[in-house]
Amino acid sequence: MTATLDHVTSKKPAPTAPSHLAADEDGTGWRQTVRMSDQRSWTVEHFSQANPVGEGQGDVPALLRRVADSIDALGEVEVQDLVLHIEVAESGAWPSLTVYFHRSTALRLVP
Numbered sequence: 001m002t003a004t005l006d007h008v009t010s011k012k013p014a015p016t017a018p019s020h021l022a023a024d025e026d027g028t029g030w031r032q033t034v035r036m037s038d039q040r041s042w043t044v045e046h047f048s049q050a051n052p053v054g055e056g057q058g059d060v061p062a063l064l065r066r067v068a069d070s071i072d073a074l075g076e077v078e079v080q081d082l083v084l085h086i087e088v089a090e091s092g093a094w095p096s097l098t099v100y101f102h103r104s105t106a107l108r109l110v111p
Contacts, residue, residue: 044080050096060084060092067097077094077101 049067051057051086071079081100 044100046098046100048085048096048098050094051093053089053091057089057091058095060095063095063097067099071099071101074101074103077103 047070049063049070051059052106056062067082073079079101081098083098083100084105085096086096087093087096
């Protein structure tokens, strides 16, 4: 017994962009839109943390736990971004994590 499948074409819905992107007029790609506000600038704080050099220095889950404890110790903060860095050291891979945060949910103006 032989089975055949008919070719079915379906029109895919147009992709939607994140709120800060808009489709180009010709539909070939995305362009970033910039929204201006009354705020001239704002400040974000940061810290970087790594495991101690030596045994376990490359343990990313342990690093994440250490960073979580450090964030908890800061109190009420809003984390803006996390960046993982991997340094290749003589003793092996040595990851670090940089945490960017605000001390409150409201953005603070810088004069």
